[in-house]
Amino acid sequence: MFLFLVYVPALHPLSLLKLPEAAMAQQQSGQETRQKLPLGEASGSNFINYTNPKYGFSLLYPSNWVNEEIPPGANLTFLMSFNPPASEIGEFVFVYVAVKNLTNNNNTSLKQFADQEISLLKRPPAVTSPTEDTSAKTILESGPASIAGNTSAHKVVYTEKISGSLSKIMEVYTVKGNKGYILTYLAYPDIYDKYLPIAQKIVDSLNVTVPSNQQ
Secondary structure, eight states: OBOOOOOOTTSOGGGGOOOOHHHHHHHHTHHHHTTSSOTTGGGGOOEEEEEETTTTEEEEEETTSEEEEOOOOTTOSEEEEEEOOTTTTOOOEEEEEEEEEOSSGGGOOHHHHHHHHHHHHHSOOOOOSTTSOOOOOEEEEEEEEEEGGGEEEEEEEEEEEETTEEEEEEEEEEEETTEEEEEEEEEOHHHHHHHHHHHHHHHHHOEEOOOGGGO
């Protein structure tokens, strides 16, 4: 079974995601460049297909975005990021797809999987250093959703401090066989709505199938 980061007990995986160096540089320059792309233009992107038969999913993403496979850490099987190229847009915007091994073979329901992930979001932050962000996540929205093929999913929207800056995050959970999938959209709150149409199109296009190694 499968899901999207590095795991430490009592922390949700996203809190422990180590962003690529280019992404961190993009984040540091975000205050100066967030308006580089005029409002409204973000939704006009052309989309191309990404397919991963090994882990049983496909989706559409903007043709000028960059995708990068990231070391998934101990509790994930696969993790990939999709984000605008910093050289062209320079804004703190990411979409992640994670695949996680489930622990109950094919018997884990969507509700069980979503409840498990939401319980991690609700846990109080751990204090491990004087400089670590310890603000609790604030859940703004939680409820049923769907992805491609009218497949049932669950969506959660919340805010959290990441690397010292407040971020707004949408996570969509779904289950197929022995894998759990999480699609995460992450952006600064002031540009979250600007890129939401793109993120929603990616969510709507997400299609999960039986992975090739289980056929």
